[in-house]
Amino acid sequence: MILRHISYMRFLKRTFFVFIFCLLLPVHTQAQKTIAVKTNIPHWATVTPNLGIEVAFRHKMTFELSGGYNPFEFKDDKQWKHWIIWPEARYWLRETFYGHSIGLHGVFAGFDVGGLDLPFNLWPEFKNKRVEGNINGIGLSYGYAWIIGNSLLLEVSAGGGYGRLNYDTFTKGSKGYKTNEERKHYIGPTKAAISLVYLF
Template identity: 45%
Template sequence: MKKITITTLTVLFFAFSSIAQDIGVKTNFAHWAAAGTPNAGLEFALNRKYTLEVGGGFNPFTFNDNKKAKHWIVQPELRYWLCESFNGHFFGLHALAGEYNISGMDIPIGRLSKLKDYRYEGFAYGAGLSYGYQWMVSPRWNFELNIGAGYAYLTYDKFPCVKCGSKIESGDNNYFGVTKAAISLIYLIK
């Protein structure tokens, strides 16, 4: 029993040590800028060519005049690197899941212009493909740009004003377009 315990602990120690060599902790400045959303992510090297990123954000804030972009989102992404993990070009396959409560936002672009006069609550689920590039800034810091497009299924409840009222409509929407955008600073744990 003692040998099994020591062997198990030794294997776990070396497994964790090898994983700890290739972890990036990151934040996405695009998410901060778009809605003031606090966010963070972890990226794990699976081998020399593949990494798994798990990122997410949570915005619980209501702004002046009851404007809000309350939401949470989780976006895992499997990445294939053309050179090596955490260096250069990569292609990714990402998923997304989230919940939102948005109102009073003046965004004069297509369907988003309706956010000024109505409140929408609902869920979003989707997936897409992405392309990105990471620059090595120093031995512990990287900088990344990433853009992705795909499909998202959105459910929603629509309310007549940003603060009050009974539900006036429920529905769903199929969205094709940008599903991921990131300008990230990464700290590498080695």
């Protein structure tokens, strides 16, 4: 577990430096230099603070780095702890930060989830177990952004692709004992966002 944490910290440092490098690149857009700050509204419904920054770096091209973190535990051994990072390169079909976009994104996440009775019987094993692990993946995405105010946008995006899941299963509770170790390939949704975006 400690080695896994160290490797994630190294990955986060590298991602951070790539992001800073992209911020320092000259911004070329038709109108002006543009940076977008955004938040994914549905993440707030799961008590997951999140933030994203997107930078234009070529004509109709942007690079986004978004992430969220939920460190909270609830009563009765219920927890939905997780972190997630989405780096993404996007091409805008009309103009930067407006209209249709297509993108290539990565997804890197860690989770520690258990004791939850999710709606529609999704992942019924979460009710009596705790699952701790990570997913690393890549996918394609589509998005659309509407102007809703001065420098304010509403953006919807979704994506799908491939992920590699590594996780351990424990008995319910934060101090449960390990019962299983799993490694799985995943093909399906890798991104979903309804974001409020501010341009400056």
